[in-house]
Amino acid sequence: MKIKAIYILGAALLWSQFGFAQSEDEPKLEINGFVRNYTGVLLAPPNEYSIIQNTLNLEFRLQSDKFALYANPYYFQYPNKDDEFKLREAYVDIYLDKFDFRVGKQQIVWGQADGVFITDIVSPLDLTDFLLRDFNEIRIGVNAAKINYYPNYDHSFELVLIPSFTPSIFPSDIWEPTIDFPAPPTFDTSNIEVPFSLESSEVFLKYSLSKSWADIQLMGAYTWDDAPTMHVTQIAPPDPNAPSLLIKPEYHRLALAGMSFNTDIQGFVLRGEGAYYFDKYYQTLDPTAKDALVQKNFINYVVGLDKSIGDWKLSAQFIQRVIIDYDESIKDEEVDNLATLLISKSMFRETVRLEWFSYYGFNNNDALMRIRGFYYPMDAVSLELGANIFTGSKGMFGQYDDNDMMYVRIKYNF
């Protein structure tokens, strides 16, 4: 695998030195990518490595005025676990006067929020390393057909059809969440597969209005919940004093309708998005509930404000999720509040940048603080030194209180 990656890198570097554009009408081939080392160490003794990852990321693009071919293979090499060599995206674009078509494996990004996913639910997430991957590496490409229709310059429609369901990848290794079961669980994954059929396909529709005073999007989706629902039943134990739980994970349908917007007000960018989700399954303690589940609608929204002042960039977001028609037996809280804050400062003619990005969960008083410094000694080369600090004892971030880490990333783009 390593030799294969080295060959690919060598070929890509060689090819990228040549220009392939013969004329404006002829397709031109471009090869770009990056190599990166990412090494992190846990701050808690015995200071084990949280990650050692070497990356080769390649992008091949053959483009003309009427069509494009694109492929983005990547290779993660780990000294301490299995390597990963996959295609993040591989698709064909066709450009017509009022239509664009994209068919193939693709990442699709919707919405206005940064770091939270409300209407941005087309591509599932790779949460192997929790939320610490770059955003373009956290989304999983889906096999989809995407059609964009532009009746004029201000309005557009986007239709996405996904014939095969791709679930999110959940945190693993040191990021695996701890779940307390009231009794020893037995897992039965016989229902976890979503069959490949027309009935199983997903459909997403978005309308966009783009004006100088605002950008507005309306969206709707008939999709799958990317997280499996745990169907829990108590099974008859051999020892009546030691009850056991049978847990059957299963994916369920999810429908939603939402909107997003952004606008500039006196030099501040105000942006937001929200969605109403229908019939999501929640765990309940109600003993009469089948499989310990109840279906509820919920609302999820974010409001954010951005401002640039000189070399400073400030951005804050407030995110709230509310379960409709809540009852007290539901394990999740009725209202969940979250905030994010970004403070960034560039210096020395943009060769140095310092950044603070944090999530704060109000319900559990927990947080993730990402403090980073970037140094760009030359074009296309970056050296990043950072720390990820988790605070709190429970909640989305507090559960990782033992995973505070420092890391260094060295990256070369070509």
Place this chain on the structure above:
Amino acid sequence: MNNNQNFNKMKNLKLITATLGIALLAAIIPVKLKAQTGEEIAWKVYNRASPSDGESDMTMTLINSKGKERVRYLHQFLKDYEEVEKKVMFFKAPADVKNTSFLNYSYDDDRDDDQWLYLPALKKVKRISGGSKDDYFMGSDFTYEDLEKRSPKKDVHKLLKQETLNGEQCYVIESTPKEEGQYSKRVAWVIKDKWIPLKIEFYDEDEELLKVLTIPEFKQINGYWTIITQDMRNVQRSHKTVIKLSNIELEKGLGDEKFTQRAMMKGL
């Protein structure tokens, strides 16, 4: 999230009006030579003829005090809609910002510019907030205001003298802002028959010389005097920035579709 680096760089891209050589330093209609006041000269520079649209390649070279260079390559399209000027810029190099694009709407009235940024790694177009006009553009020695068309109404102009510079007969005018700004004054050498400032000195708040802009190369394209190369040198910090245009095409009849979010995402 490394794309935040790109975001920071790109959000600084507002108002690069001068890059097509049609803004502050642009050409003007030849007029009959006569005695001029400082204000008349400033208005002649401001009221220059400019093309309705155009495109060009652009190279921006940042040179530090040790002579080390960093180079950015772009391609840009511009179209004047009378009340609004639309501009879209595509980054070609270096590799970490390649295929990033920036769309700017600049209004004739006092409205702030509207700006959007497309980062290919994020795969979405973001509206970005306008920074201060005193901010430096992409880490260069040009502030946004340096690259903008500045109304003569904002300054008091005085004709200091007439002299020859680089073989061109020039008026030397001093422009002092009526309201406090990033510079205490500017002194410009304006070519008499072309109305292009061949050189501008910028003085800081302490009235010390801060920067010197020179125009090593300009030429007439489609009847418009166009700045080809601009050299901005910070004399206090001994670094400079050179902006050079090439493959300039004016009055192409560019379509409106060039200045849309769809075009930003599609790229060059």
